[in-house]
Amino acid sequence: MKSSHVIILVITILCMNNGVISSPPEDPVKCTSKNTNCTITNSIGIFPDRSICEAGEVKYPSTEEELISIVATATKNNRKMKAATRYSHSIPKLACPDGKDGLLISTNNLNKVLRVDAEARTITVESGVTLRQIIAEAAEAGLALPYTPYWWGITIGGLMATGAHGSTLWDKGSAVHEYATEIRIVSPSGPEDGYAKVRVLTESDDDNQHLNAVRVSLGVLGVISRHVFYISS
Structure with a gap:
C-alpha cells in the first residue's frame, strides 16, 4: 500500500472515531450591564459587514403581549427600535436602532x-x-x-x-x-x-x-x- 493511501486511511479512521463537533454562532447581542449598554454585530464571518452597532438596551419578549408592551413604551417615549434575531445573519446596519439611545427587540424567546x-x-x-x-x-x-x-x-x-x-x-x-x-x-x-x-x-x-x-x-x-x-x- 502506498504511503499516501495509508495517510488517508488513518485520517479517515480518526475522523470516524472522533466524530464532528460543531456549535452555533455566539449571541450577536452583548451587553456590559445586564441588558443595557449593548452592541450587536453579524455572527457570520463570511459576510463583509462585521461592524459593531451600539444600542442602549435590549428586550427579550417571550409572548406577543410582552412584545406589544415593549413596542408601545418605546413608541410613547419616541425611542427608535429594531428587531434582532437569535444569530443575526443580516448586516448590522439593518439592526442598528439609534446608537446608545436605541432599543433592540430580540426574538430569541419568541421560539414556540x-x-x-x-x-x-x-x-x-x-x-x-x-x-x-x-x-x-x-x-x-x-x-x-x-x-x-x-x-x-x-x-x-x-x-x-x-x-x-x-x-x-x-x-x-x-x-x-x-x-x-x-x-x-x-x-x-x-x-x-x-x-x-x-x-x-x-x-x-x-x-x-x-x-x-x-x-x-x-x-x-x-x-x-x-x-x-x-x-x-
Whole structure:
C-alpha cells in the first residue's frame, strides 16, 4: 500500500472515531450591564459587514403581549427600535436602532411552535422559531415546507424579513415568504391604539399588498410575532 493511501486511511479512521463537533454562532447581542449598554454585530464571518452597532438596551419578549408592551413604551417615549434575531445573519446596519439611545427587540424567546394542522396543511409559529424546529415539527405530521435555505439555524422571522430562499422555479418559487398565509405584526401606533397595534394580514384579504410588504420588510414595518405557513406532503 502506498504511503499516501495509508495517510488517508488513518485520517479517515480518526475522523470516524472522533466524530464532528460543531456549535452555533455566539449571541450577536452583548451587553456590559445586564441588558443595557449593548452592541450587536453579524455572527457570520463570511459576510463583509462585521461592524459593531451600539444600542442602549435590549428586550427579550417571550409572548406577543410582552412584545406589544415593549413596542408601545418605546413608541410613547419616541425611542427608535429594531428587531434582532437569535444569530443575526443580516448586516448590522439593518439592526442598528439609534446608537446608545436605541432599543433592540430580540426574538430569541419568541421560539414556540404553536400549532400544526395536518388537515389544513399549515404550521403556526412564533417569529423566533428556527428553521430546524419547523422542519422537525412538520415532519412529525408527515409534512414539510416546500423549499428552504441551506442552514436550519436561522429564525423564521429573519428568514422572512430578508427574503431567504432555496433553489427552484416550480410552483410559487423557492422563497419561503411566498408560502406564508398569515402574519401577525406589532407596529408602532398612536395614543388611540395605546401606542402599539397588532395587524393580522392574510392571503384572503381583499387587498393583500400589506401582506406582500411585510413578507420581505427588512424589519422596518414592525416586529413580526407570529407566522402561518403552508406545508406540503
